[in-house]
Amino acid sequence: MPSPTRSISEPSKVLVFGAGNFGSCLADHLGDSDHDVYLWSRQGEVVESLNKTHRNPMYLKDHHFSTNITAVGPELPGETLINEMDVLLFAIPTQFLRENLEKLRLYLNKEKHPLLIFVNKGIEIGTHALTLEIITDTCGAGIAKAATFISGPSFAKESKICNLTCLLVVQRQPTSVSVTSFTDSEAQRAAILFHQPHFRCYTGSDPIGTELAGALKNVYAIAAGAADGLGFENNTRAMIITRGLAEMTRIGTAYGADPLTFLGLAGVGDLFMSCSSPTSRNYSVGFRLGKGESLDSIINNLGSVAEGVTTAKGVKMILDELGIKARIATTVIYEETIIPGKDIQAAVRELLELPSSKEIDLPSATGGPAKQLMKKLGLD
Numbered sequence: 490m491p492s493p494t495r496s497i498s499e500p501s502k503v504l505v506f507g508a509g510n511f512g513s514c515l516a517d518h519l520g521d522s523d524h525d526v527y528l529w530s531r532q533g534e535v536v537e538s539l540n541k542t543h544r545n546p547m548y549l550k551d552h553h554f555s556t557n558i559t560a561v562g563p564e565l566p567g568e569t570l571i572n573e574m575d576v577l578l579f580a581i582p583t584q585f586l587r588e589n590l591e592k593l594r595l596y597l598n599k600e601k602h603p604l605l606i607f608v609n610k611g612i613e614i615g616t617h618a619l620t621l622e623i624i625t626d627t628c629g630a631g632i633a634k635a636a637t638f639i640s641g642p643s644f645a646k647e648s649k650i651c652n653l654t655c656l657l658v659v660q661r662q663p664t665s666v667s668v669t670s671f672t673d674s675e676a677q678r679a680a681i682l683f684h685q686p687h688f689r690c691y692t693g694s695d696p697i698g699t700e701l702a703g704a705l706k707n708v709y710a711i712a713a714g715a716a717d718g719l720g721f722e723n724n725t726r727a728m729i730i731t732r733g734l735a736e737m738t739r740i741g742t743a744y745g746a747d748p749l750t751f752l753g754l755a756g757v758g759d760l761f762m763s764c765s766s767p768t769s770r771n772y773s774v775g776f777r778l779g780k781g782e783s784l785d786s787i788i789n790n791l792g793s794v795a796e797g798v799t800t801a802k803g804v805k806m807i808l809d810e811l812g813i814k815a816r817i818a819t820t821v822i823y824e825e826t827i828i829p830g831k832d833i834q835a836a837v838r839e840l841l842e843l844p845s846s847k848e849i850d851l852p853s854a855t856g857g858p859a860k861q862l863m864k865k866l867g868l869d
């Protein structure tokens with residue numbers, strides 16, 4: 490498919506939406522690669538601090554950010570800045586994406602627009618829409634077909650070393666991600682923009698699978714954290730990761746994604762990482778639930794988004810629609826919210842008492858939701 494976006498010259502002008510952990514981290518990575526980066530924050534004090542001291546007072550506080558970053562905000566950038574950009578990178582939590590795209594779409598020229606890259610991992614509550622559908626609804630099918638998705642095992646923040654929170658990417662710890670789009674040339678462009686020896690990009694053409702994998706792994710990370718919080722150890726975690734992968738692949742296949750996508754970086758790669766590390770916010774939510782803390786208390790002082798909590802609600806709607814079983818996911822989900830209200834020990838017992846079943850059991854009827862989405866995109 491030919492590219493509808495302007496060509497990316499080196500260095501590129503990139504506007505990053507969202508100066509949270511991941512937006513700031515990716516802005517820094519791109520600034521470090523000599524791109525001309527604009528970082529939008531909705532907090533005036535973040536804009537001021539980044540421009541004056543190259544520090545983000547709210548996220549990754551220990552880090553001195555690239556001087557190639559100009560912070561903008563707190564108002565959403567307008568038409569002039571947007572039209573100067575080669576790339577718009579969205580690092581906004583899924584639940585807030587629609588409201589922002591509704592405003593920004595007015596500035597996008599459908600014939601010639603910047604490359605749009607999305608890194609959020611979630612499902613919208615209420616509509617249970619993937620980001621692709623949110624883009625289609627707000628910006629139109631043409632822009633959605635060219636949109637690119639980056640997903641995979643890539644914590645913005647790595648563990649604490651010498652009491653400093655290290656930025657995984659900036660510390661140049663080797664990291665790999667999937668970069669996918671329905672438009673191959675756009676996936677290539679995004680990969681070229683981000684690719685560095687320490688940040689390796691692998692391209693693909695199954696954005697639906699990539700998005701589902703990224704969203705679903707957060708729900709299983711909650712399950713893995715909860716198991717650890719309850720005192721279960723390695724056998725149990727390995728079970729959750731492996732059976733979680735089987736469930737994710739089953740959901741994805743029924744949805745109409747390529748099952749092989751779940752064996753890639755955005756699938757098992759990210760699942761493995763988030764399920765095995767307290768650095769994961771979703772794992773931490775699960776762990777604290779397992780220790781008996783209430784969800785409200787956890788969310789109120791997590792200080793950052795845990796997409797799995799809201800995604801669980803969307804997953805419930807998808808499972809109901811597809812009519813397939815995913816017992817670990819449904820143990821995390823409870824009456825459209827997650828675990829609280831349910832006795833977590835009883836939920837685990839219920840799960841463990843299930844009868845034996847086939848290990849590999851992909852559904853035969855496949856593709857309903859993906860077909861509908863492809864139709865909306867004009868790709869059927």
Ligand SMILES: NC(=O)C1=CN([C@@H]2O[C@H](COP(=O)(O)OP(=O)(O)OC[C@H]3O[C@@H](n4cnc5c(N)ncnc54)[C@H](O)[C@@H]3O)[C@@H](O)[C@H]2O)C=CC1
Nearest residue numbers: 507508509510511512580582585609610643644645793794
């Ligand atoms: N942190 C990480 O390691 C990774 C995060 N992601 C994904 O990236 C997305 C963003 O995550 P983080 O940056 O970690 O979250 P965060 O919680 O650190 O930051 C959230 C950002 O969203 C902004 N925000 C909140 N409400 C908003 C609204 N109504 N409109 C616009 N912006 C709003 C906040 O001001 C903040 O800048 C999530 O979907 C997450 O799953 C993906 C890969 C890695």
Ligand SMILES: O=C(CO)COP(=O)(O)O
Nearest residue numbers: 641642643644769770771
């Ligand atoms: O998606 C992530 C890493 O790839 C971040 O995981 P958490 O949102 O669970 O922290």
